[in-house]
Each structure stands twice: as structure tokens, then as C-alpha cells.
Amino acid sequence: MEVENVTHNVTKWLSLLLATMVMVTTITVQPLSVQAADPVDIEGESAILVDYETGKILYAKNPDMALPPASMTKIMTEYLVHEAIEEGQISWDTTTEISDYAYSISADASSSGVGLKQDEDYTVKQLYDAMAINSDNATTIALAELVAGSEGEFVKMMNDKAEEMGMTDTEFVNSTGLANASLGENVPEGTDPDANNLMSARSSALLAYHLINDYPGALDVTEIPSAEFEGEPITNWNWMLDHDEEEASSLQQFYYEGVDGLKTGHTDLAKYCFTGTAERDNNRLISVVMKTESMEARFEETAKLLDYGFDEFETQEIFPAGYQLEDEATIPVSKGKEDTVAVATKEAFSTPVKGDQADSYSITYQLDEEKLNGDGELAAPIEKGEKVGTAEIVYDGDGDYGFITPNGGNGSIDLVAQDTVEKNNWFMLTLGAIGSFFGNLFNTVVDTVKGWF
Known part of the structure; x- marks a missing residue:
């Protein structure tokens, strides 16, 4: 009886010891299987950070998720205007009148801001600056109509260029980034009246890459914090620029050294997004954040990305x-x-x-x-x-x-x-061929003789 009790007790203690060891092992091993945390915590639906010189992606969060880009769409419009100028189709001094469509957008204070008039001619340079600095929608439409004849034809150009650039997860339905549903009877021909532009963070970064690479002069405009349009002040929505004027001093908290572009965006559906770029010590980065919750957040998250790129990475010659x-x-x-x-x-x-x-x-x-x-x-x-x-x-x-x-x-x-x-001359090639022939013949004879024995 005592032996049975001892055996029972030993078995009980061994079982308890084994259970304890399993628990310790589980506790010890479990953390090793947990995936490493992201190097930077970005609050937004999608984000990407790219080294401009090499094209290497330094960080990505849902980079291929197609989302409404809002006014970041205008980066493509900017590109196509530069291309039209390069090809001699238009010049910065080319003038154009304002269509009823563009005028109706300009008259709506919620969708445009510079107040275009129909009894005036505007230069491409005036319209482009208002688009790139103030994100003006009416001037964007006027440029699209000038380049392609209609916004519908311009949209075809946008999608063709996107495909040429390799921009996947992208579809343009207008030149501005507004919802087609807000355009009423002016929905671009050939597009869905209920559609929105769609673009991924990867494609937005790629578009920015091509604009900067092919037309670096675009940054001369996007870096301007404020300007005038027909005597009236316009302000860049990019708060990371150096807004050093007294009336804009409240924006200085978002200033980031080296930022010189590129394009903000906001609609109710897209929320707040920003394709940014900054250069320090001859090192340029391109960043994209999409669907953040506030105007402030899109710049705060961009600063996180840029800090990560500039502080954690150093370009080295590997080979x-x-x-x-x-x-x-x-x-x-x-x-x-x-x-x-x-x-x-x-x-x-x-x-x-x-x-x-x-x-x-x-x-x-x-x-x-x-x-x-x-x-x-x-x-x-x-x-x-x-x-x-x-x-x-x-x-x-x-x-x-x-x-x-x-x-x-x-x-x-x-x-x-x-x-x-x-190349060897014919004589040496012939000698080599003869040598190869007799070498192969000799090997064949040797193999045959070996087979006899």
C-alpha cells in the first residue's frame, strides 16, 4: 500500500513537473514566433516611402490598395501639361478662354478658389500655377480641355500614360480628383457618372517619380508656399513648406526641412492624403500617405516616414x-x-x-x-x-x-x-578541329578495347 502511494505521488509530481516545463517552454518560445513590428507606425490606410535615386522602397503599408487619391490626381495633369509643352503642342504663354464647365466649377466656392472669369484669356502658366499651388479644380479642367479638346479625351490620355508608366491599381475618370457624382451634366464622356479616380500609394509614388525625373522644373512651382492670382493671394495646401509669413505662422509647426512638393488631396471619400517629397544632402525621398483622418495627420504621418528614411538609411556603395x-x-x-x-x-x-x-x-x-x-x-x-x-x-x-x-x-x-x-584564324581552327576529331577517335578506340576485356 505504501509502495502504491509512493508510486502515485511520484507519478503526480512528475506530471506536475512536466506540465510546468511545457508552460515554461511555451512562454519562452512563443515570442520568437511573433512577427517583428513595423519599423515605423503609420496611421493611415496606405503608405509608401521611396528613395528617389535608386527607386528602392524603404517602407510600405498596403501599397497596392486602390483608393481615391482626391487632388493627388492633379500630379498626372501636371505631367501631361509638361509633356504637351515639351512636344510643342502648347507653351507657357499659350492663352485660353474658360468654358462653361470650368466656369461653373470656379463659381462653386466649395470646389475651386481663384474665381475665373469668362471674359478673359488666361495663360497656361497662370492656370498651371493655380492648379499646382492652390489645387484649383477649375484651372485644372481648363488645362485638360486645352491639351486634349475635352476632359473626356484628356482622361483617355491620363489612363494611357498611367499604363505606359506601369501604374497598376489605377483608373482615372476625371482630371481633378473630384467625385464624378459632383460634376452633374459635366461628367467626362466615356466615364461612369458615379465613379471616382482610383490610385494606389505605389502608383502615386511612381507617378511622382516620373514627374520629378522627367520634369524637375515642376518642383520650382510646388515649393512655392503662397502666390497671387490676378492680384488675389493663394496659399499652398502643403503645410510642410516654409510658410514664414506672419499670417501663416500657425502652419510652421508642420514645416519640414527639405520638403519642396508635391500634392495634397481631400474629399469625403478619400479623406486626407498627401504625396510628398523632400531632399537633404543630395538625397531625395518620395512619400505617400492615403486616407488619414485629418489635415494635420497627413503631414504628421509624412514626417514620420521622412524621419525614418533620412535617419535610418545611408546610401552605400555595396559593389x-x-x-x-x-x-x-x-x-x-x-x-x-x-x-x-x-x-x-x-x-x-x-x-x-x-x-x-x-x-x-x-x-x-x-x-x-x-x-x-x-x-x-x-x-x-x-x-x-x-x-x-x-x-x-x-x-x-x-x-x-x-x-x-x-x-x-x-x-x-x-x-x-x-x-x-x-577569333582564331582558319588554320588554327582547322588544327583544333582535327585534334578534336582524333582525340574523340582515340577515346572511342580505347573504350572499345576496354569493352573487349
């Missing part, structure tokens, strides 16, 4: 020009005076790096298959500096969001020959 993989420094050559040729990267690879992320980058070679024979050899002749493939950049660390540009940004570098390899 220099002329970099070679140790075990693939040379490639075999066929029919050449040399049996191999050295290959190396044509250019250096630099990228924004956070902490010790540089150690997480490596390179793999992708040779041009059209330049190779069946044995994987490059065919002579080969010229020094000739591209023979690409060096693909591989990142094996945390937080890889890719690149903003559809083709992967600078995720690859040209791989080029370091020397010239001439």
Missing part, C-alpha cells in the same frame, strides 16, 4: 565598378585566341542601407544565352567592354520591399568583358 565573383571571374571562350575572358560589373551598385544590411547583399551572374554555345562558352570574337550578361543583385535580409519602377530599378548591373578576345 564597386569592376566587381568580380571569385569563382566566376572568367568565362570560357570558344574559337578564340584565348580560352577564357575576364568579366566584371560595368558600374558600381549603391543602395540605401539600414544598419548592417550591406552584408545581406550578393551577386549572381546571368549570362546572355544568345552569346553562348551549347557548352556554355562565349563565342569569339569578344570586344573589351562588350555586355555578356547581367549581374543580378540579391538581397537576403529583412524588410525587402523591392523597387518602385516596374523593371526592378537598379536590381541588376551590366556584366562586361574586361579584355578583347580575337
Whole structure:
């Protein structure tokens, strides 16, 4: 009886000990399986942060969610106006009258602010500045009608350009970002009367990237905090600019050094959004926040993103020009005076790096298959500096969001020959062929004789 009690007690204590160990193990192991927290906490439906020089995405939150962009739509209108000027279709001094449609929008204080008149001609420069600085809707419509003949035709241009740029999750139904339902009988032809423009944070950043890259002069306007339109003051809705005038001193709390654009947006459906850009020490960032809860929040969240980019990342040269993989420094050559040729990267690879992320980058070679024979050899002749493939950049660390540009940004570098390899003359090629023939014949005879025994 005592033995049974002892056995029972031992079993009880062992069970209790085992249960305790399981609990401790669970408590110890559980935190390791929890996903790491985001590096920056952005309060908004969607957001993205991009390094302009490389196109590398530094942060993303629901970047492909299609949302109403409100007046951030006007970035595309700005782009197409610049393109029309570049192509000689219009100039900054071109004048235009105001249509009944544009005038009706301008007469509505809730949707426009500069008060256009129908008995005046306005220059493209006047209309563009009012659009880019004051986010004016009527001047935007006037520009769309001038460039394309009608807003409906302009919308087609917007969507075609979006597709050309690789802007996925995007659909434009008007030039301004207003809800089509608010346009009454002026809904652009070919669009749904109940539709809204849609654009993702990724596409908005890509659009901003193209505007800055193709038409950097656009920033000369978007950086203006206030101006005049026909003698009347207009103010930029971008509160992160240096509004240093006394009457705008209340906005200085949102000032962010280096911000010079780009476009705010607000409708009841879109809430408050902002595509921003800032440059410090020759390093430019592009940020997008969408569907924040207030005018103040869109700038506060943008500041978080920019702080994260400028404070946590440093652009470093990861691989220099002329970099070679140790075990693939040379490639075999066929029919050449040399049996191999050295290959190396044509250019250096630099990228924004956070902490010790540089150690997480490596390179793999992708040779041009059209330049190779069946044995994987490059065919002579080969010229020094000739591209023979690409060096693909591989990142094996945390937080890889890719690149903003559809083709992967600078995720690859040209791989080029370091020397010239001439093609062997016919005599040496003939000798090589003869040698190869007899070599193969000898091997065949040897194999046959071995088979006899």
C-alpha cells in the first residue's frame, strides 16, 4: 500500500513537473514566433516611402490598395501639361478662354478658389500655377480641355500614360480628383457618372517619380508656399513648406526641412492624403500617405516616414565598378585566341542601407544565352567592354520591399568583358578541329578495347 502511494505521488509530481516545463517552454518560445513590428507606425490606410535615386522602397503599408487619391490626381495633369509643352503642342504663354464647365466649377466656392472669369484669356502658366499651388479644380479642367479638346479625351490620355508608366491599381475618370457624382451634366464622356479616380500609394509614388525625373522644373512651382492670382493671394495646401509669413505662422509647426512638393488631396471619400517629397544632402525621398483622418495627420504621418528614411538609411556603395565573383571571374571562350575572358560589373551598385544590411547583399551572374554555345562558352570574337550578361543583385535580409519602377530599378548591373578576345584564324581552327576529331577517335578506340576485356 505504501509502495502504491509512493508510486502515485511520484507519478503526480512528475506530471506536475512536466506540465510546468511545457508552460515554461511555451512562454519562452512563443515570442520568437511573433512577427517583428513595423519599423515605423503609420496611421493611415496606405503608405509608401521611396528613395528617389535608386527607386528602392524603404517602407510600405498596403501599397497596392486602390483608393481615391482626391487632388493627388492633379500630379498626372501636371505631367501631361509638361509633356504637351515639351512636344510643342502648347507653351507657357499659350492663352485660353474658360468654358462653361470650368466656369461653373470656379463659381462653386466649395470646389475651386481663384474665381475665373469668362471674359478673359488666361495663360497656361497662370492656370498651371493655380492648379499646382492652390489645387484649383477649375484651372485644372481648363488645362485638360486645352491639351486634349475635352476632359473626356484628356482622361483617355491620363489612363494611357498611367499604363505606359506601369501604374497598376489605377483608373482615372476625371482630371481633378473630384467625385464624378459632383460634376452633374459635366461628367467626362466615356466615364461612369458615379465613379471616382482610383490610385494606389505605389502608383502615386511612381507617378511622382516620373514627374520629378522627367520634369524637375515642376518642383520650382510646388515649393512655392503662397502666390497671387490676378492680384488675389493663394496659399499652398502643403503645410510642410516654409510658410514664414506672419499670417501663416500657425502652419510652421508642420514645416519640414527639405520638403519642396508635391500634392495634397481631400474629399469625403478619400479623406486626407498627401504625396510628398523632400531632399537633404543630395538625397531625395518620395512619400505617400492615403486616407488619414485629418489635415494635420497627413503631414504628421509624412514626417514620420521622412524621419525614418533620412535617419535610418545611408546610401552605400555595396559593389564597386569592376566587381568580380571569385569563382566566376572568367568565362570560357570558344574559337578564340584565348580560352577564357575576364568579366566584371560595368558600374558600381549603391543602395540605401539600414544598419548592417550591406552584408545581406550578393551577386549572381546571368549570362546572355544568345552569346553562348551549347557548352556554355562565349563565342569569339569578344570586344573589351562588350555586355555578356547581367549581374543580378540579391538581397537576403529583412524588410525587402523591392523597387518602385516596374523593371526592378537598379536590381541588376551590366556584366562586361574586361579584355578583347580575337577569333582564331582558319588554320588554327582547322588544327583544333582535327585534334578534336582524333582525340574523340582515340577515346572511342580505347573504350572499345576496354569493352573487349
